[in-house]
Amino acid sequence: MQYILISYGTAGDIFPYLALAQALRQAGHEVQCIATPNMAPHAAQLGVPFHALMPDADYQAALDAPQVWDVHEGFYCLWRYSWPWMQRLPALLQQLAANRDTLLVCHPFLVPAMNLWRERQTGVRAAALFLAPSNLRTLHDPLLLGEHRVPAWFPFWLRRMLWRAGERKVHFPQMLADLNQARAALGLPLLSDLIGHFADGVELALGMFPDWFGPAKPDWPAHFMHAGFPLHNPDAQAALPPALQAFLQQGAAPLLFTPGSAYRHGRRYFDIALEVLRRNQQRAIFLTASQAHLPPLPPSVFWQDFVPLSQLLPHVSWLLHHGGIGTCAEGMAAGVPQIAIPCAYDQFDNGARLQALGVGWSLPMRRLSAKRLLALLAQPPAHCRQIAARMASAPSSMQNCLGALAQLAARSTSGMQSHGQ
Known part of the structure; x- marks a missing residue:
């Protein structure tokens, strides 16, 4: 066959x-x-x-x-x-x-x-x-x-x-x-x-x-x-890049922002992310294939084009993403609090399901603002560990x-x- x-x-x-x-x-x-x-x-x-x-x-x-x-x-x-x-x-x-x-x-x-x-x-x-x-x-x-x-x-x-x-x-x-x-x-x-x-x-x-x-x-x-x-990660066994490992060791667990592997229009998204980080005095990783839509980054923010999420998520405090189903699943498997920021396709429904399960929040891209993100980051969802355990036994x-x-x-x-x- x-x-x-x-x-x-x-x-x-x-x-x-x-x-x-x-x-x-x-x-x-x-x-x-x-x-x-x-x-x-x-x-x-x-x-x-x-x-x-x-x-x-x-x-x-x-x-x-x-x-x-x-x-x-x-x-x-x-x-x-x-x-x-x-x-x-x-x-x-x-x-x-x-x-x-x-x-x-x-x-x-x-x-x-x-x-x-x-x-x-x-x-x-x-x-x-x-x-x-x-x-x-x-x-x-x-x-x-x-x-x-x-x-x-x-x-x-x-x-x-x-x-x-x-x-x-x-x-x-x-x-x-x-x-x-x-x-x-x-x-x-x-x-x-x-x-x-x-x-x-x-x-x-x-x-x-x-x-x-x-x-x-x-x-x-x-x-x-x-x-x-399915939870498939190419190169899932590969070590994180040395520069990224060094960044992770330099301070508290960072937030991870990623608008998806193919999103190329994220300047406003990353500008708002930087404002959130400035107000909260937090570190972050910006995971995006294209640097063209990135603003100038301070030393507290690290850019990475690609890394298997299964390798990175155990080291971050929050996962903020586009609501793609693969990213949602990886976040749940890692037990990491999530904020979905959907703009099209299945992303809205996926984000709503994360919120209903108590593993994250959903904020549509058109309503994205630093004020709204800060409010959600102040409310960690309650059921991340329970859902991670459920996925581990599946x-x-x-x-x-x-x-x-x-x-x-x-x-x-x-x-x-x-x-x-």
């Missing part, structure tokens, strides 16, 4: 697929990866054949666009940059998987492009990894649309209306029109629901989070199952994935559902 893993996005999106590639290889399976070019060096480190979904220049251009982090424009911005290349995925899959026993494991965002090829084949099964609860649409509580919580008393008919309005706001009808144009050209039935196809277009939907973080909802697909947090998410994928691989093609509905 050949497994082809198809991913898209920043570090938090590709790391779970790297963890799965490593587990599949260790179990003796043949694995290939198709993804955005940032996955290439990590796949090479694992010895996994890699195929770029798009040129690095186009991927970098998408990340440079300010709209990519806008709550309303972000999805459509990614789609505009990526859709021309996503349409080439069928030809790549034909090259890699034709006449071979293959199981596909896909990022939900790429399921529509994957199925342009798969729906014209016979017996090719597929799974998708849903990295955060809000990647699956629901009408049930807790329900957030962007940063706004839908009141519990809103009836389902009103929630459906809000969802449809939200989908129009983020340009899903335009994306669906692009997809249906490609499907019509291939003689495939047209779709009426793009978000639904992310989950209904596969035979297995794996939630890469535990049930206590995101319980299954009645309107999630029947083929959904929880696998748990079963392996990769073993859960391997078991579920083995069952899917063994399933007869007669049980496959139609993907064009």
Whole structure:
């Protein structure tokens, strides 16, 4: 059995697929990866054949666009940059998987492009990894649309209306029109629901989070199952850089500020962070790949481009971040108090779940101020240690994935559902 893993996005999106590639290889399976070019060096480190979904220049251009982090424009911005290349995925899959026993494991965002090829084949099964609860649409509580919580008393008919309005706001009808144009050209039935196809277009939907973080909802697909947090860190055993080690030893445990591996518009974020540090007389580490958006830093602040969070978090007092699901999970595993500062995508929902669990706070980026951050830092959350202990005793998410994928691989093609509905 050949497994082809198809991913898209920043570090938090590709790391779970790297963890799965490593587990599949260790179990003796043949694995290939198709993804955005940032996955290439990590796949090479694992010895996994890699195929770029798009040129690095186009991927970098998408990340440079300010709209990519806008709550309303972000999805459509990614789609505009990526859709021309996503349409080439069928030809790549034909090259890699034709006449071979293959199981596909896909990022939900790429399921529509994957199925342009798969729906014209016979017996090719597929799974998708849903990295955060809000990647699956629901009408049930807790329900957030962007940063706004839908009141519990809103009836389902009103929630459906809000969802449809939200989908129009983020340009899903335009994306669906692009997809249906490609499907019509291939003689495939047209779709009426793009978000639904992310989950209904596969035979297995794996939630890469535990049930206590995101319980299954009645309107999630029947083929959904929880696998748990993957917690993959490349170079997790490597020592921290000597200069960083020296900084950590020079004083009290610092705060860690990171807006995410691909955020490139953080000057205001870091200016506010510096003001907080000045008022509290605290030290900090700024973890960000780009120095271009950093203000001049005092000696009490250390810049680092990348380091495995599992290595760094035991040495910090607070983790202030963008609300990405991978960073949330690492913070919970380390038992570190968190403040999520979300601006788009699943980040708002992830931050709200941290707050509900009592392991952190959530403050939307548009409301970020030194005054508000100082108020939250004065209120350490109460349940960090309990949740860290719960995560330490959790079963392996990769073993859960391997078991579920083995069952899917063994399933007869007669049980496959139609993907064009």
